[in-house]
Amino acid sequence: MSNPIEMIQPDAETQARFEKIAQGLKQRHAASRRLKTYGIMAIVTAISFLVILLTTIISNGYTAIQQTELQISLTIPAEKLQNDEGVIDPVKARNFNWNGLIKKAFRAEFPDVTAMLDQRALGEILSKNAGYDLRRQIEAQGAIPAGETKLWIKTSDDVDMLMKGRLDRRLDESQRRLSDQQIGWIDNLVADDRIRLVFNDTFFTAADSREPESAGVLGATVGSAMALFVTVLLALPLAVMAAVYLEYFAPPGRLTDFIEVNINNLAAVPSIVFGLLGLAVFLGFFGMPRSAPLVGGMVLALMTLPTIIIATRASIRAVPTSIRDAALGLGASRMQAAIDHILPLAAPGILTGTIIGIAQALGETAPLIMIGMVAFIVDVPASLTDPATALPVQIYIWSDSAERAFYERSSLAIMVLLAFLITMNISAVLLRRKFEKKW
């Protein structure tokens, strides 16, 4: 309808140049698509490895969340445990043969089992620590049930494994940890509804034990927490002060360069070397206690120090120099400029660096082995100098044990450790978001 407007066409030379660019375009787009594909492939590979790892850990460990128990009816002889006032006497309770009581009661239910070896096989169905558990249960109740009572007692780890399907019945009897006879008894008990799987609270309330059914991660968790507490207390102020000094006060020169290079080197030193250092200096020279979370924390602090220094320096440098200039221009001293303005702005970065450093320390095993935190410790540590172990070391100890039940427990302990790490990393992200300021 309207008149076609005559547009000016570019001259031949320009046209030719455009065509040349257009010809190359296809190849350039293809190259960037290829790069994108490589990137996606890399991410998919990484994620699938992660999924495989997590699936393995979870499928191996989820069963440890439950523990097999057996119902037994027995009569607790009150007269042997109480003092004259009718209160449980702790000395009497400790000396009483609880295991014998349970075994006797259990054997009484199988009157036809008389041979000594058979009776022993019958006893193997019960946990070796059943007597101890029963005493703790009664002591916690504070009263002795009168007459014959029905109680749930932990079974041995082998029965636990059978119930969870981790013991193959089709194997030859000599290859199995439970005999045909024992499996027969267990099947009868199951048929009588006298075996149940319950939540394994022991795992979260106990320390290590030789018996898988009595072992827990609380001791190692408390040990780890104590060591990390010491680590943060030592590493954070030292690292921040060192970083501030290096960024603001250190006179440029060979000495400063030397220190800088060595801090970076220190970050790359294998962690076991820090363990050896701790062994030689803290234990050997200063005579500090072996296996103590205090020493573990000190060694981990040494290891974390360079990480936090590097992160702190990076976040100090990320604060715009205009802020520093503003403070100095007003007549603030260097220290005032650093403390009033730069550190608050660098805080989110310092915090993130610290949490990442601490997370790294949490997963560290080698240096703790060197200073003796690898010991078998059945008590939850109560102070920084009590012998203790740490979560990754506990995992290492359990994964090295012969019992099948420790295998699933080490997987569950890995999940506990991962939960800790994820919590720490999420809190790092959240804290960063909360404190980050814009300018």
Next chain:
Amino acid sequence: MDTIVDIAKAIKIQAKDVNVFYGEKQALNDVSIDIEDRSVTAFIGPSGCGKSTFLRCFNRMNDVIPSCRVEGSIMMGDVEVNSPQTDPVLLRARIGMVFQKPNPFPKTIFENVAYGPRIHGLAQSKSELDDMVEDSLKKAGLWGEVADRLADQATGLSGGQQQRLCIARAIAVGPDVLLMDEPCSALDPIATSVIEELISELQQRFTILIVTHSMQQAARVSQKTAYFHLGTLVEYGDTKDVFTLPKNEQTEAYISGKIG
């Protein structure tokens, strides 16, 4: 009339044979200049001519740059600015500075202005500090705009307001010299004209040294103009003379837009 005023003005700062080096490279060559009290002196010149470097000599901000070395003498009263005995902290309380890009602290408006008096211990009480903040904001022509939101974040202000806040922050310490390093280069023309008016007002109380890229700005706000080229002070005189009758060819070329 002008001449009489000019003669009556005393010398505030006297710089003699100032040389500045960045490592091996010399950035300023034997610059000598007398700065008049309570006037605006503009430093102009093409990029890289050393005018900002020279400005930063007056409050020793070059100290922060590790490779930078300043030689020569800058006397302010009986204080030798460039002497190692002179405490830069004290010096910077006497000589305030406003930077190229508005750089308020990421804190409240009140905290920005109160920071200087606070670190120098100038206010005895909270009410005295409040008065100082109000007074500084009024002098910087910002009070009317921010009086009811002193607790707001300073970073929420517009660019021009931020720059005036930086001026208020600088004068809150009570300096007698103000250094301004291209204070309007990041601002739009309207904010620029507000700052320029402010500079003319502040001139009655302060000795102002201003680095600027805009020759119109130099012509509008300054009484004295110094033209720098490649690290040397080429020409220095009354602004109206420098702009109308430049003695030096280079100055003329720059002012008329032939170089720069």
